[in-house]
Amino acid sequence: MKVTVTVNGGEVAAEVADRTLLVHFLRDVAGLTATNVGCDTSSCGACTVLLDGRSVKSCTVLAAQADGRQVTTVEGLSSGSEELHPVQQAFRAEHGLQCGFCTPGMVMASVSLLAENPSPTEDEVRSALEGNLCRCTGYHNIVRAVLAAASERRPS
Amino acid sequence: MIPAPFTYQRASSVDEALELAARAGEDAKFLAGGHSLMPLMKLRLAVPETLIDIGRLGELSYVRADDGHIAVGALTTHDDIARSDLLASELPLLAHAASQIGDPQVRHCGTIGGSLAHSDPAADLPAVAVALGATFVARGRRSGTREIAAGDFFLSLFETVLEPGELLTEIRIPKPQSAGWSFQKFAKRGIDWAIVGVAVQGPNVALVNMGSTPIRARGVEQALAAGSGPREAAAHAAEGTSASDDLNGPRAYREHLARVLVGRALAEAASRG
Numbered sequence A: 001m002k003v004t005v006t007v008n009g010g011e012v013a014a015e016v017a018d019r020t021l022l023v024h025f026l027r028d029v030a031g032l033t034a035t036n037v038g039c040d041t042s043s044c045g046a047c048t049v050l051l052d053g054r055s056v057k058s059c060t061v062l063a064a065q066a067d068g069r070q071v072t073t074v075e076g077l078s079s080g081s082e083e084l085h086p087v088q089q090a091f092r093a094e095h096g097l098q099c100g101f102c103t104p105g106m107v108m109a110s111v112s113l114l115a116e117n118p119s120p121t122e123d124e125v126r127s128a129l130e131g132n133l134c135r136c137t138g139y140h141n142i143v144r145a146v147l148a149a150a151s152e153r154r155p156s
Numbered sequence B: 001m002i003p004a005p006f007t008y009q010r011a012s013s014v015d016e017a018l019e020l021a022a023r024a025g026e027d028a029k030f031l032a033g034g035h036s037l038m039p040l041m042k043l044r045l046a047v048p049e050t051l052i053d054i055g056r057l058g059e060l061s062y063v064r065a066d067d068g069h070i071a072v073g074a075l076t077t078h079d080d081i082a083r084s085d086l087l088a089s090e091l092p093l094l095a096h097a098a099s100q101i102g103d104p105q106v107r108h109c110g111t112i113g114g115s116l117a118h119s120d121p122a123a124d125l126p127a128v129a130v131a132l133g134a135t136f137v138a139r140g141r142r143s144g145t146r147e148i149a150a151g152d153f154f155l156s157l158f159e160t161v162l163e164p165g166e167l168l169t170e171i172r173i174p175k176p177q178s179a180g181w182s183f184q185k186f187a188k189r190g191i192d193w194a195i196v197g198v199a200v201q202g203p204n205v206a207l208v209n210m211g212s213t214p215i216r217a218r219g220v221e222q223a224l225a226a227g228s229g230p231r232e233a234a235a236h237a238a239e240g241t242s243a244s245d246d247l248n249g250p251r252a253y254r255e256h257l258a259r260v261l262v263g264r265a266l267a268e269a270a271s272r273g
């Protein structure tokens, strides 16, 4: 079927098999390979992107379900390494990543959280990241990064 | 992992969904949030020939107060339920249980209708619906519109009284007579399904994952009605259950958990009553 998705503000249209998963549409059709496939079983969150502004696991969504809708991947958060999104900036400053495999998903889950709840408590951050697994950094610095990004964005 | 090939169709109204389902026949499935169906399809445990996407039926996504009951559209997501002010004040059991499902990504996609129609004994909302004495509204081309009591709806694992092509449209929940409520869920990690769960609303006690469907803990309810205290009543929690033995724990462990969790739930409900 023909699927048209607005990815990071630009339209991506392609004829794909009905069973194409959104994550494969993003990686193989749109050529945006920051979004990773980790578990492929809806558990790890590495594939998290925003669908109409809310976090979803793109390994468990069909490209067809995103047809006509807006998708944001981590590539869409900033224009390049010089100008990072506040959440990306905070992950860097707080050492919220090590190998970086979980990071695109962690960042997108965090962006979704902060859109819903601009000043979360530490407990709220931990609950909000329940669906994102990190196998090397450990969670303390990731949580610290999200809290730092939240206070950064709050007008003081 | 990708699902086996299928034909994707999208419905833009309830009538169209029923029409597409009737045309596609027995090997068609509705796709709501996809968060139970898609994992099964990726594992090739479900191999439907046609998927009818009902995910955009905005007409079935709502929470509203009707005459004496609250109506929740079948396509309302877990996240919308968890964030509903109306539910927080009128049916806190439902709002809270929805907030405990999976993780934010799952709650952004999964729907109450999908959770009920899927009939997984480990799912939370079926037991909550039973404890709340909910009624489900279904529409089918042959059966027309009918109402089904939550207690009659679930037949076994992945099996309900819904006929092929019949769509769950609304969940109606009477305003509780008695305010005390509690939802207890025991899982190893935050994201996990309940090994055992308990939903209490007033005198009603329903168990998650203690059999192939959600079940009322009748022994507990009778003990409460006869004047027993929470601890005494909770001792009856495993009566009449048929919990499974699996990697998450043997049956005896689940029975123990049921007694412990019912005890906690009754105490918490009493403190809110």
Ligand SMILES: Cc1cc2nc3c(=O)[nH]c(=O)nc-3n(C[C@H](O)[C@H](O)[C@H](O)COP(=O)(O)OP(=O)(O)OC[C@H]3O[C@@H](n4cnc5c(N)ncnc54)[C@H](O)[C@@H]3O)c2cc1C
Residues within 6 Å of the ligand: A042, A043, B029, B030, B031, B032, B033, B034, B035, B036, B037, B038, B039, B074, B075, B100, B101, B102, B103, B106, B109, B110, B111, B112, B113, B114, B115, B116, B117, B118, B122, B123, B124, B125, B162, B166, B167, B168, B169, B191, B192, B193, B194
């Ligand atoms: C990682 C993960 C963790 C989870 N954790 C939990 C948890 O802790 N607790 C819990 O309860 N659930 C959990 N779930 C399941 C989640 O709640 C699902 O969203 C829900 O069970 C199914 O809803 P859905 O809208 O995604 O349905 P779908 O997957 O789209 O559909 C499920 C089934 O119901 C049918 N169906 C859907 N809607 C209708 C309708 N309106 N009428 C008739 N038939 C319909 C479909 O044809 C299909 O057979 C988890 C899921 C994942 C992926």
Ligand code: FES
Residues within 6 Å of the ligand: A036, A037, A038, A039, A040, A041, A042, A043, A044, A045, A046, A047, A048, A057, A058, A059, A060
């Ligand atoms: S790859 Fe999607 S949740 Fe792990």
Ligand code: FES
Residues within 6 Å of the ligand: A096, A097, A098, A099, A100, A101, A102, A103, A133, A134, A135, A136, A137, A138
């Ligand atoms: S940074 Fe390596 S998995 Fe998280």
